[in-house]
Amino acid sequence: MTTSDYPRIRVRRVYDDREASDGTRVLVDRVWPRGVSKEHAHLDEWLKDVAPSTELRRWYGHDPERYDEFARRYREELKDDTRTEALDRLKDIAEKGTLTLLTASKRDDISQAAVLKKTLDSGRHG
Template structure:
């Protein structure tokens, strides 16, 4: 069985930490005011981000988070996003993974939805 490593979320405006492992930006839009050097990213996985329509509908309204999470999980079944999720799962099985977002409230962000999915998937995945 694959070993599950820690998956966490950090804001793009925080300094990279020594235990971050692979740092992957999961936003569709580059974080305003953050240089590529300062971000310390290993990759930018734009294809995993929610659709523009869903992102605009949600607008980080806490009252809409549960419905946002449901709709986003449905979007993750689309082929391009499903492949990106599989890639993130593979990274999580190799070592610590930190999902990077510019979102101010990470606890109600797509990165948190992804973290929950990745933690469940890596625990249940059989090679």
């Protein structure tokens, strides 16, 4: 397996300690996470533009029963020009090596980062 053939995309919480295997760390939340200093976050980038709209985020409220509908609506939002540019930036990073999508969500498995990972994974050629 070579990383250029199969870029690795991970989803982690911004509150977790950085790991050597994280590669490029990108925060994909619109709002800066509470209680995290910029130094502790160890970010390479903060891509606010790829995050869901405030309206969608508030509607969702990380309710597991709303996740499928949230994911569907968010994928629609990702088609708008501003978010498409940010998504392309994530694709570029992932093609160069490991990309870790960071979120402050309590459950990263039902976060926008999880939707982004799935979107990026499905867009890969190979």
